[in-house]
Amino acid sequence: MEFTKMHGLGNDFVIVYGEQELPANAAELAIRVCDRFFGVGADGLVYILPSEKADFKMRIMNSDGSEAEQCGNAIRCVAKYVYDHKLAEGESLTIETIGAGVQPLTIRAENGVARTVRVDMGAPILEGAKIPVAVDGEPVVDQPIEALGEQFRFTAVSMGNPHCVIYVDDAVNFDLATWGPVLEKHPLFPKKVNVEFATVNSAEQIDMRVWERGAGPTLACGTGACATLVSSVLNGLSGREATVSLKGGDLFIEWNEADNHVYMTGPAAFVYTGRLTD
Numbered sequence: 001m002e003f004t005k006m007h008g009l010g011n012d013f014v015i016v017y018g019e020q021e022l023p024a025n026a027a028e029l030a031i032r033v034c035d036r037f038f039g040v041g042a043d044g045l046v047y048i049l050p051s052e053k054a055d056f057k058m059r060i061m062n063s064d065g066s067e068a069e070q071c072g073n074a075i076r077c078v079a080k081y082v083y084d085h086k087l088a089e090g091e092s093l094t095i096e097t098i099g100a101g102v103q104p105l106t107i108r109a110e111n112g113v114a115r116t117v118r119v120d121m122g123a124p125i126l127e128g129a130k131i132p133v134a135v136d137g138e139p140v141v142d143q144p145i146e147a148l149g150e151q152f153r154f155t156a157v158s159m160g161n162p163h164c165v166i167y168v169d170d171a172v173n174f175d176l177a178t179w180g181p182v183l184e185k186h187p188l189f190p191k192k193v194n195v196e197f198a199t200v201n202s203a204e205q206i207d208m209r210v211w212e213r214g215a216g217p218t219l220a221c222g223t224g225a226c227a228t229l230v231s232s233v234l235n236g237l238s239g240r241e242a243t244v245s246l247k248g249g250d251l252f253i254e255w256n257e258a259d260n261h262v263y264m265t266g267p268a269a270f271v272y273t274g275r276l277t278d
Helices: 028-035 071-083 176-184 220-232
Strands: 002-008 011-017 042-051 055-061 090-098 099-109 112-118 140-145 148-156 162-167 195-204 207-210 216-218 241-246 250-256 262-267 269-275
Touching: 011 071, 011 195, 028 055, 042 071, 042 250, 055 071, 055 241, 071 090, 071 099, 071 220, 071 262, 090 220, 140 162, 140 176, 148 220, 162 207, 176 195, 176 207, 176 216, 195 220, 220 241, 220 250, 220 269
Parallel strands: 011 042, 055 090, 162 195, 207 241
Antiparallel strands: 002 011, 002 269, 042 055, 090 099, 099 112, 112 262, 140 148, 148 162, 195 207, 207 216, 241 250, 250 262
16 A cells, blocks of 8 residues: 655644545554554544545544544645645645535645645534534533543534533643543543643634544644634634644634634645555
């Protein structure tokens, strides 16, 4: 299997192009390929597939073998792969996802190489039952949640995949290893959840760290950054445009009031290409 290793702000993926559909053993492959000791090492295995609705379809298998509905860093990597390999013409394209439908992207390139990608991530889902979270409401804002005998307050947002945003005094140094696993699998979230710990430093800048559902701690999460910005607006903590600073770098997030869509802008990078054999 030929592959390309790529990353978006350190959130890394094994990208596979050329398959016509998701392989039947994709879950098993993801576990093996993403293993950082016995495989290539990655947060996810991503397939670029044909689409009847868009220029391409993206399917994402997490490192634990589960499938992610959407991934903001992966979609930027897919866009860069497609653009740099000249698989589509122009600097605009569409990518189909299973959780957020067809998403338009605009590539900002220099000398024929994609540098940053701006993604229309669509409208945030704020209805509790659709996120899903076992709390009625639209939106689900500043709700109590208990874990390991401690109380937190969370806001729930879906960007095609579920997120739980919790505000803390110091997101940069927050203990992800303790709180991430128990909150990911909390009974309030029937499909588990991505957990973001955020500190709003100003109306235009937010620190965020993430525990991703199915992958654990990662250096960045694009959908998580989008969910954090939406949550911060709903809680009156930030403006509708802000830089979200993750461990791997910054993403610029906009929640457009006119069309209710969230826009994410950030980089993607190649690491290397290889061939995996049995």
